[in-house]
Amino acid sequence: MTQSPIAPAPIGRWNAAKRDQARNLFTELADIPSTDQRHKIIRDELVEMHMPLVEHLARRYRERGESLEDLVQVGMVGLINAVDRFEVARGLEFSTFATPTILGEIKRHFRDHAWAVHIPRRLQERNSEINHAIESLTRELNRPPTIAELAKLTKLSDAEVMAAMDAGRAYAAASIDAAAEAHESGDSPYDRIGDVDPALEALELRETFRPLLAALPKRERQIVMLRFFKNQSQSQIAEQLGISQMHVSRLLAMSLAQIREGMSEN
Amino acid sequence: MPSAIWQATSVNPENVDPRHPPGDVTLSFRATTANVALARTMAAAMAARTHLTIDQIEDVRLAVDEAVSQLVNDCDAQTQVHCDFTELAGTLVIRTTATTRTGLPPATDTFSWLVLAALVDEVIAGTDNGLVHLELRIKRPASVTV
Numbered sequence: 001m002t003q004s005p006i007a008p009a010p011i012g013r014w015n016a017a018k019r020d021q022a023r024n025l026f027t028e029l030a031d032i033p034s035t036d037q038r039h040k041i042i043r044d045e046l047v048e049m050h051m052p053l054v055e056h057l058a059r060r061y062r063e064r065g066e067s068l069e070d071l072v073q074v075g076m077v078g079l080i081n082a083v084d085r086f087e088v089a090r091g092l093e094f095s096t097f098a099t100p101t102i103l104g105e106i107k108r109h110f111r112d113h114a115w116a117v118h119i120p121r122r123l124q125e126r127n128s129e130i131n132h133a134i135e136s137l138t139r140e141l142n143r144p145p146t147i148a149e150l151a152k153l154t155k156l157s158d159a160e161v162m163a164a165m166d167a168g169r170a171y172a173a174a175s176i177d178a179a180a181e182a183h184e185s186g187d188s189p190y191d192r193i194g195d196v197d198p199a200l201e202a203l204e205l206r207e208t209f210r211p212l213l214a215a216l217p218k219r220e221r222q223i224v225m226l227r228f229f230k231n232q233s234q235s236q237i238a239e240q241l242g243i244s245q246m247h248v249s250r251l252l253a254m255s256l257a258q259i260r261e262g263m264s265e266n
Numbered sequence: 267m268p269s270a271i272w273q274a275t276s277v278n279p280e281n282v283d284p285r286h287p288p289g290d291v292t293l294s295f296r297a298t299t300a301n302v303a304l305a306r307t308m309a310a311a312m313a314a315r316t317h318l319t320i321d322q323i324e325d326v327r328l329a330v331d332e333a334v335s336q337l338v339n340d341c342d343a344q345t346q347v348h349c350d351f352t353e354l355a356g357t358l359v360i361r362t363t364a365t366t367r368t369g370l371p372p373a374t375d376t377f378s379w380l381v382l383a384a385l386v387d388e389v390i391a392g393t394d395n396g397l398v399h400l401e402l403r404i405k406r407p408a409s410v411t412v
Contacts, residue, residue, distance in 0.1 A: 259377065
């Protein structure tokens with residue numbers, strides 16, 4: 001993936017008056033407790049006001065096969081985080097502060113959702129349709145759906161659903177690089193993992209196992225721990241990490257294979 | 267010679283190993299890692315057919331990967347590994363068997379066992395005269411209507 005310059009983005013129709021208005025709103029926001037109704041109103045206003053920034057940044061990536069709408073949506077997550085973290089007293093321009101955060105979310109989206117191998121467009125679209133169906137059925141049924149339930153909702157055959165999900169499994173081998181990247185913020189869900197030592201103590205060969213677990217990229221390690229030591233389901237992990245369940249499954253399979261290989265070498 | 271065959275229900279009763287009754291579908295293959303993928307794919311297809319949820323299907327795939335890889339590692343390459351898949355009243359039963367080098371059932375204090383136990387509802391391991399078997403059971407949630 002090419003590196004984009006992390007520079008504040010110029011925005012059309014964005015002028016000094018607006019910049020001052022944003023600064024004033026941030027100053028006001030800093031003095032209002034977050035429980036206050038006005039806090040929410042100002043925060044919303046700031047988010048709305050900076051939406052053109054997100055659109056501008058998202059447009060840089062529109063030639064990469066993801067819809068602009070999706071990119072704007074993930075960029076908005078970055079914008080909201082930036083609004084919440086921005087400290088006006090530091091004197092930095094908000095757009096300068098927000099740009100890397102927004103780009104970070106968009107890049108994360110590519111890491112997690114981009115297609116690493118060429119999959120026919122039709123299958124990609126079908127896959128994304130199925131992902132939407134999985135989300136809505138999971139909410140509706142309060143459990144993950146079956147293939148038959150997905151087929152019914154998407155008006156596809158069972159075989160078509162399975163084929164699209166297989167294609168989904170083929171995407172984003174890029175996650176290996178992604179996981180090798182250091183994790184920026186201290187409050188990401190990856191860090192919310194307690195000590196797994198009590199569970200490890202029960203394992204024979206734990207001295208062999210521990211370094212193998214440690215050798216996994218950070219995100220894979222966390223997924224393995226959440227699944228096998230915290231007994232969370234793949235869907236729960238997917239939701240928590242903001243990636244698809246298919247992606248969790250693929251990362252688990254790779255990690256288990258790596259651990260198994262390491263074990264048999266010992 | 268094909269390194270893997272699969273057969274559906276019609277098994278000649280005279281060939282049935284009494285210790286090892288046939289499932290709805292049986293997959294037999296030589297104990298090589300390349301064949302593990304076949305077991306995994308078949309398991310996912312059977313899980314879908316049993317109307318397990320997509321989470322369970324993925325878990326079954328991982329569990330079969332783990333169980334069969336483990337058996338294959340313990341076998342000589344010419345050994346046949348068998349996977350029987352049966353649906354019993356909403357439960358998918360996957361039984362993998364092979365004659366391993368040690369003839370010992372897998373240890374239960376390993377990471378591999380922990381993985382299996384976390385992925386399926388029940389794991390049963392046993393051994394009979396050098397024939398090691400590992401049985402995985404996955405229950406369809408009561409809320410799924412078939």
